[in-house]
Amino acid sequence: MTDADSSLIDTFLDSIWMEKGLSENTLSSYRRDLTQFAGWLNAKQLTLLKCQRRDVQIYLAWRVKEKLRASSTSRMLSCLRGFYRYLLSEELINENPVHLIESPKRGRPLPKTLTESDVESLLEAPDLKDPVQFRDRAMLELLYATGLRVSELVGLRVHEINLNQGVIRVMGKGEKERLVPVGEEAITWLQRYYKESRLHLLNDKQSDVVFPSRRGQKMTRQTFWHRIKRHALVAGIDKPLSPHVLRHAFATHLLNHGADLRVVQMLLGHSDLSTTQIYTHVAQHRLQSLHQQHHPRG
Known part of the structure; x- marks a missing residue:
C-alpha cells in the first residue's frame, strides 16, 4: 500500500473516531477493509484517490469469484461509502465511485443458539x-x-x-x-x-x-x-x-x-x-x- 493511501486511511479513521465515537473493534474492521481495498488497487497501479466506479465493480466481482461472504462485502461497501463521502467533503475527489453501487443481496442468517x-x-x-x-x-x-x-x-x-x-x-x-x-x-x-x-x-x-x-x-x-x-x-x-x-x-x-x-x-x-x-x-x-x-x- 502506498504511503499516500495509508495516510488517507489514518486521517479518515481519526475523523470518524472523533465524530462518531466508534469502538476499537469497529475502527479495526474499517482499517482492515480499506487496507485490503487499497492493496488491491495498488496491484493494478491505482490508488484510493484515482479509483473509479468501474474499479469498485471489478473489485466486487473479484470478491464474488473468491467466494467471500456477502455479509463481509456489505460491511466493506458501507465502509467505502463513508470513506469516499469523507474524501468528497474534503474536496479531495470530484466524484464518489461508490455512489449508486448496491450491496449484494443476502438473507439474514438466524443466530445460532443453545437449548x-x-x-x-x-x-x-x-x-x-x-x-x-x-x-x-x-x-x-x-x-x-x-x-x-x-x-x-x-x-x-x-x-x-x-x-x-x-x-x-x-x-x-x-x-x-x-x-x-x-x-x-x-x-x-x-x-x-x-x-x-x-x-x-x-x-x-x-x-x-x-x-x-x-x-x-x-x-x-x-x-x-x-x-x-x-x-x-x-x-x-x-x-x-x-x-x-x-x-x-x-x-x-x-x-x-x-x-x-x-x-x-x-x-x-x-x-x-x-x-x-x-x-x-x-x-x-x-x-x-x-x-x-x-x-x-x-
Whole structure:
C-alpha cells in the first residue's frame, strides 16, 4: 500500500473516531477493509484517490469469484461509502465511485443458539476446584443472565457492578451506557467468585478488572472464546458455537418465555429494534417445533 493511501486511511479513521465515537473493534474492521481495498488497487497501479466506479465493480466481482461472504462485502461497501463521502467533503475527489453501487443481496442468517438444557450443561462444565475454572463459571453465569457482549464482559470493572441492587452499568457500542439487571443466581455466583477465586487469580496484584487472567490482567475476548469452546467440549456440546452464543441464548430464551421484544432490545443494548427482531424468528421456530411435537394434529 502506498504511503499516500495509508495516510488517507489514518486521517479518515481519526475523523470518524472523533465524530462518531466508534469502538476499537469497529475502527479495526474499517482499517482492515480499506487496507485490503487499497492493496488491491495498488496491484493494478491505482490508488484510493484515482479509483473509479468501474474499479469498485471489478473489485466486487473479484470478491464474488473468491467466494467471500456477502455479509463481509456489505460491511466493506458501507465502509467505502463513508470513506469516499469523507474524501468528497474534503474536496479531495470530484466524484464518489461508490455512489449508486448496491450491496449484494443476502438473507439474514438466524443466530445460532443453545437449548436451555445445553446452557445448563455448559454452565456446569467448569471444575470449581480450579480458581480459573471457577472464574469461568461466574463469567458464564453472568453472560447468560445479562446477555452482555463478550467485549463488555471481559472489560467489566468492579465499580460497575452493584450486587446489592443487582445491576451492572455497561458501556456499550458508541459509548452508550445502559443498566442491566442481574438475577439472583448470577449474583450468588459472583459473590462466591469474589470470596473463593478472584484473590487467587490476582495473586496480591491490584486490579479493578472483575475477571482477571491468570496473570492478574484484563482477559482478551479471544481467550474467553477459547475457554467457552473448552467447556463446551466437556459438556458434550457439538453444535457450531460463536463468541455470542450465550448472548443469543439469553435473548431467545427470554422471548420463548414471553418477554417483550422492546425489553430484550434494551437489555441487549440494540439501538434499532430491527436488530433485535431477528430473535423472534428463532423463538417462532422453537414454538413451531413444540407445536409439531406435542399437538395431536401437529
